[in-house]
Amino acid sequence: WVPMARDGVMMLEREFKFKNFKLALEFTNKVAELAEAEFHHPSILTEWGKVTITWWTHAINGLHKNDFICAAKTDALLDN
Amino acid sequence: WVPMARDGVMMLEREFKFKNFKLALEFTNKVAELAEAEFHHPSILTEWGKVTITWWTHAINGLHKNDFICAAKTDALLDN
Numbered sequence: 053w054v055p056m057a058r059d060g061v062m063m064l065e066r067e068f069k070f071k072n073f074k075l076a077l078e079f080t081n082k083v084a085e086l087a088e089a090e091f092h093h094p095s096i097l098t099e100w101g102k103v104t105i106t107w108w109t110h111a112i113n114g115l116h117k118n119d120f121i122c123a124a125k126t127d128a129l130l131d132n
Numbered sequence: 133w134v135p136m137a138r139d140g141v142m143m144l145e146r147e148f149k150f151k152n153f154k155l156a157l158e159f160t161n162k163v164a165e166l167a168e169a170e171f172h173h174p175s176i177l178t179e180w181g182k183v184t185i186t187w188w189t190h191a192i193n194g195l196h197k198n199d200f201i202c203a204a205k206t207d208a209l210l211d212n
Contacts, residue, residue, distance in 0.1 A: 073173050095179045096179075097176070098178065
């Protein structure tokens, strides 16, 4: 996970690589399910063989402890 | 659809608004299904209440007639 600022807002971003579009889309849907369960929604960029997840907290325009927890939970989805 | 250049590559981009995350994700999956059927894959940015689709052709680093066709087919998914 890379902490980065976009338009002055701190975010946590990580790129996940996959062998094809189908596997990328499956990961997108897993992350979406996590987001709904957590009532916290990242941006999810789905491309051929790649998904980029970005977590941040809109309400504070930056990073909250919860974003780091959600990032860790996103990593855990890879093993499922 | 807005034609725009990103890193010197011409692309077609459109933002679709939805009432919540679930509806946005449903649209993401419809576009993904279209992409697999067309053997042509856009980038799909899924956010709370919003999906941004970007079509372009990697092989020519720009826009091909097929991108415009896929953009029109993406619009048609809204009515389904």
